[in-house]
Amino acid sequence: MSEKKKFTMEYEIKSSPRILYSFLSESNGLTQWFADDVTVRDQVYTFTWDDEQQKAKLLLLKENKLVKFRWVDDEPQYYFEMEILQDELTNDVALGITDFATEDTxxxxxxxxxNQIEYLISVLGA
Structure with a gap:
């Protein structure tokens, strides 16, 4: 199995951190842009795409700030994180994504x- 590398991306999002957070942390919010269906039970989120399921354990939740998951079938050091970044001067809101992938993927x-974030922005009407 080849080594995964960490990568980060940032997207400007015209939304309040509170509204954006609900789309990152709640199953009904995530269903609107991230997966076809999302269920949550005991800190484990089950994401469904085209009848395929993937489970992710919720590692960290900071209200209106951060959501961090780890795919249950992945190595423990890998995770994906969605962080709400707000500029103190301009109050501009951005979404920071941290994820891991192999060199070839x-x-x-x-x-x-x-594509997902573009969809999220359209759902938010931002």
């Missing part, structure tokens, strides 16, 4: 995030 992963 990193461009694909970034493209997937681009």
């Amino acid at each position: 990193i461009d694909e992963r970034k493209l997937i995030w681009d």
